[in-house]
Amino acid sequence: MNAVSRALTDGWVITKRNLIKIKRVPEVLIFVLISPIMFVLLFAFVFGGAINPGDGVSYKEFLIGGIFAQTVVFGATFTGAGLAEDMQKGIIDRFRSLPMSPAAVLVGRTTSDVVYNVLSLIIMALTGLLVGWRIRDGALDALAGFGLLLLFAYAISWVMAWVGLLVPSVEVINNASFIVIMPLTFVSNAFVPIQSFDGVLRTIVEWNPVSALTQAARDLFGNLPPGETVSDAWSLQHPALYTLLWVVGILLVFVPLSVRQYRLASSK
Amino acid sequence: MAVAGNDGDEGVDELTEMISATGLVKRYKNVEALRGLDLSVPEGKVLALLGPNGAGKTTAVRILATLIKPDEGTAVVAGRDVLNDAEGVRRSIGLSGQYAAVDEHLTGFENLEMVGRLYGLGGVASKARARELLERFDLSDAGDRPSKTYSGGMRRRLDLAGALVAAPPVLILDEPTTGLDPRSRQQMWEVIRELVGAGSTLLLTTQYLEEADKLADDIVVIDHGRQIARGTADELKSQTGGERIEVVLVDDGDRDAAVAVLGQVATGEVQSGDSERALTAAVTGGADSLSQVLAGFAAGGIAVLDIGLRRPTLDDVFLSLTGHATESDTDSDAGSAGGEGA
Structure with a gap:
């Protein structure tokens, strides 16, 4: 068996192990699913009247793409926290003393977190439909939108995996990811239209991959004002491609970095 | 690594070394957790690594289990080098932490x-093996419950079972009974004895002389990352004076009579203790000696305030080997927090 197929075979064993936890501790899942509902409702009703994203599109419609992006990116915190917990409990030592693929624990963790994100996307989409969000382009486009969200979240998972192995403390991971992910998602077009940013901040927002992800999702769901050019930046002219470039870039850097960190990881 | 007679010209080799380490050194920031440790365990034998917290036991285990790399030195486990063939080592060992x-x-x-x-x-094989091990470790009834619900002793047994899944030729057990209640400890000892009886090679670390005594063929005593003694349990005990009876008399007028009674079982001179009324006698007969002394005291009408059989502990071994007790050296504990898991 070569290294990749072993990483996948062993990774699947770890994925199943992580999924059993969802079954045994459903409270965690409920918590994961309630927060996106809360976000959709809060933003839709609190800011719904105050922000006008452009003619022909309601804020609720505009908002959902941003909420999707923010939630799946935040979901990566789970990856970091899960690995930190495994480190603290010493089970990483058990895994590291086994003749298994050194990538398996990471492959398994990031894969099982895709399942979390799929579930939260379903819940958010249903909540969105309730408050007036609609998929206005074809179903295939919409699926591509969900796929892009999951891909980007998967890449961010590998970043958090590295952090989780580097700083094996669940508390630190939660706070650290908040400090990084909060600005990343708020300094973007996720919640407010890009026109409302000026100067340097506008440039940052335009090249923030979360903006491109959000833009691509809105585009694929048909939630953009028709015919309007929101930005001349290349990143937002080709948001799906720009997002995919980030996904590839992040994975190329953080997969090897995380696997290396796993090999060095020493729990106690 | 002694490979048994594969050249044909070595004649009958001594036992194959299943674990052999030379000059292991491991440094953490400002502390040397290991300072040149040598270990060797022949096939089918049990070596106990005995030492207090922070002595470097866990660091040694982690090196042998390929979890960390030594800064200096080499180690070969089941014929595989821990540095060059970590995967081969992992196929050959079972680790229980x-x-x-x-x-x-x-x-x-x-x-x-x-x-x-x-x-x-x-x-298929994994499932069958899992059921077999649950049965063997007396966990069948609990086998389908989340292990969160297990007692400490059950979890330890499950962990040990995990180390045995692939029936590895070498087992490494890091303080297998630390923190267990006496009954669970006894159960654990029985399990380990069975494993050894079945021919496994075993390296175990422990803080308890009694445990090393019960389980190991050979004991290496380490302190501050270095071997300070090596031998069988009996050899170590004889170095520390073995077991002894300590008596405190009610009346120091009985002293001579008591010395006479103790003298019948003592292996050497009866020593004075802390006070005029305290006496200590080295013995070898254990509880038999004690009851003989009690009978002698009763016959002679000698009243005692306190009497007991003291077995040598790790502290005694340390005291006699190093001149200091098993202090919890704060430097070494803090430094080894990275590797020792104290």
Whole structure:
């Protein structure tokens, strides 16, 4: 068996192990699913009247793409926290003393977190439909939108995996990811239209991959004002491609970095 | 690594070394956790690594289990070099740590099945092996409950079972009974004895002389990352004066009579204790000696305030080997927090 197929075979064993936890501790899942509902409702009703994203599109419609992006990116915190917990409990030592693929624990963790994100996307989409969000382009486009969200979240998972192995403390991971992910998602077009940013901040927002992800999702769901050019930046002219470039870039850097960190990881 | 007679010209080799380490050094920031440790365990034998917290036991275990790399020195486990062939070592060892590394959300069965699959045993064999081990470790009834619900002793047994899934030729047990209640400790000892009886090579670390005595063929005493003594339990005990009876008399007028009674079982001179009324006698007969002394005292009408049989402890071994007790050296504990898991 070569290294990749072993990483996948062993990774699947770890994925199943992580999924059993969802079954045994459903409270965690409920918590994961309630927060996106809360976000959709809060933003839709609190800011719904105050922000006008452009003619022909309601804020609720505009908002959902941003909420999707923010939630799946935040979901990566789970990856970091899960690995930190495994480190603290010493089970990483058990895994590291086994003749298994050194990538398996990471492959398994990031894969099982895709399942979390799929579930939260379903819940958010249903909540969105309730408050007036609609998929206005074809179903295939919409699926591509969900796929892009999951891909980007998967890449961010590998970043958090590295952090989780580097700083094996669940508390630190939660706070650290908040400090990084909060600005990343708020300094973007996720919640407010890009026109409302000026100067340097506008440039940052335009090249923030979360903006491109959000833009691509809105585009694929048909939630953009028709015919309007929101930005001349290349990143937002080709948001799906720009997002995919980030996904590839992040994975190329953080997969090897995380696997290396796993090999060095020493729990106690 | 002594490879038994594969050249043909070495004649009958001595026992094959299953674990052999030379000059292991491991440094953490400002502390040397290991300062040139040598270890060797022949096939089918049990070596106990005995020492207090912070002595470097866990660091040694982690090096042999390929979890960390030594800064200096070499180690070969089951013919595989820990540095050049970590994967080969991992195929040959079973590790059970002082923190039971079981997934608390999985059942006992699921834990063992997962380990089997990660060894590459395949689904059917992993399941069969998991059931077999649960049976053997007296966990069948609890096998389908999440291991979170297990007692400390059950978790330890499950962890040990995990180390045995692939029936590895070498077992490494890091403080297998630390933190267990006496009954669970006894059970654990029985399990370990069975394993050794079945021919496994075993390296175990412990803080208890009694444990090393019960389980090991050979004991290496380490302190501050270095070997300070090596021998069988009997050899170490004889160095420390073995067991002794300590008596405190009610009346120091009985002193001569008491010395006479003690003299009948003592292996040497009867010593004075802390006060005029305290006496100490080295013995070898254990509880028999004690009851003989009690009978003698009763016959002679000698009243005692306190009497007891003292077995040598790790403290005694340390005291006689190093001149200091098993202090919890704060420097070494803090420094080894990275490797010792104290």
